[in-house]
Amino acid sequence: MPDFAGECRKKSETDPHMLVGIARSGSVEYYRKLPKVICVRDFKPTAWLVLLFVADTLFLWMFFASAGFERMFEANSAAHDFAARWRHGMNGGCPLYMPGYFATALTTWFWSSGRRLRSLLVEGIVILFLSVSVAALLAPLGAEHLVEFFRQQSHLQALGVLMGTTAAGTIRGIFTLVAWSVLIIAGQRALVRGSLLPLLLPLVLGVVLALVRPVATFHAMVALWGERVLQGDGAAIFSLLAIPGAAAFLVWKALSEKRLNNRLREKDR
Numbered sequence: 001m002p003d004f005a006g007e008c009r010k011k012s013e014t015d016p017h018m019l020v021g022i023a024r025s026g027s028v029e030y031y032r033k034l035p036k037v038i039c040v041r042d043f044k045p046t047a048w049l050v051l052l053f054v055a056d057t058l059f060l061w062m063f064f065a066s067a068g069f070e071r072m073f074e075a076n077s078a079a080h081d082f083a084a085r086w087r088h089g090m091n092g093g094c095p096l097y098m099p100g101y102f103a104t105a106l107t108t109w110f111w112s113s114g115r116r117l118r119s120l121l122v123e124g125i126v127i128l129f130l131s132v133s134v135a136a137l138l139a140p141l142g143a144e145h146l147v148e149f150f151r152q153q154s155h156l157q158a159l160g161v162l163m164g165t166t167a168a169g170t171i172r173g174i175f176t177l178v179a180w181s182v183l184i185i186a187g188q189r190a191l192v193r194g195s196l197l198p199l200l201l202p203l204v205l206g207v208v209l210a211l212v213r214p215v216a217t218f219h220a221m222v223a224l225w226g227e228r229v230l231q232g233d234g235a236a237i238f239s240l241l242a243i244p245g246a247a248a249f250l251v252w253k254a255l256s257e258k259r260l261n262n263r264l265r266e267k268d269r
Contacts, residue, residue, distance in 0.1 A: 048111040053127050055107040059100030059180075060135035060173050062087045065142025067169020072147065082150050084217050089239075090224065092149060097225065097239035101180060102246065108184045109250050113257070120185065132174060139165045172213060179205040191254050 066083040073079030085091045089099045096102060112120055165173075183202035190198045228236035 048107065049123060049127060052104075052107045052111045053131055055100070055103035056127060056131035056177060056181075057134050057138075059104050059177050060131055061138050061142055062089075062100050063173030063176065064135050064139035064165035064169060065146060067165040067173070068139055068143035069146040069150070070169070071166050072143075073150075079150060081220065082153070083146065084221065085224070086146055086149070088221055090221065095235050095238065096242065097235065102242065104177065104180060105184050106246065106250075108181045109188055109253075112185045112188060113254075124181070128174070128177070131177075132170070135173075136165060136170070175205075175212065176209060179209045188250075188254055191251060192258055 066087040069086075070080055070083050082091065089097045111123075179202065182205055186198040186202045190196055225236055225240070229240055
């Protein structure tokens with residue numbers, strides 16, 4: 001009988017995306033009918049990088065555009081509240097609240113599944129740089145849309161010249177994205193390893209994030225969300241249900257792959 005284990009091990013030495021006995025996220029190929037389930041091929045990493053780039057760009061674009069808008073209404077608290085709601089998808093007719101957070105969470109989870117820390121750092125830094133650059137270029141368009149939308153809602157005119165994001169908005173957006181991505185990756189590692197140790201870093205980042213971002217804004221968003229849920233708002237209810245739904249799916253996916261990995265290792269012995 002052919003030595004499938006030996007053949008796949010040789011392939012894994014030359015092809016970093018050919019894994020032995022490890023089921024990765026995405027499209028996997030393995031052979032249940034063989035005496036030993038050996039070859040598992042990763043979903044093309046380029047596809048996940050593209051999706052991650054799109055999600056990160058969306059996340060940052062909403063932060064950068066709202067920061068540019070806020071600069072034009074520095075003394076108007078209503079404008080700042082309006083920008084915060086728009087940034088979180090809570091006005092403008094968005095069917096899903098926190099769209100950037102959802103998109104980044106899903107793509108980050110699947111992109112980082114089973115990857116080595118070194119690969120995550122290198123690819124993550126490159127994608128972050130590209131996302132920041134594109135989001136900064138598109139920020140004036142988002143701010144222009146936000147200004148017009150706010151004018152229609154409040155009948156107030158913007159003062160000053162429309163510009164892109166601010167330095168504070170850029171730093172705040174990048175740090176929020178990094179902290180959120182680290183939390184997703186750490187949660188996945190903690191689940192797979194059965195240890196809470198990976199969650200220490202995102203805990204520290206969360207504390208720092210609470211210091212650099214207004215806590216009052218977070219409380220206001222949560223209160224508004226809860227109020228709209230009680231009022232029967234479809235988007236608010238759907239978004240609320242999407243949180244445990246997405247979390248349950250990702251947990252199920254990780255645990256399923258973990259169980260499959262254990263069976264593969266047992267068959268390979």
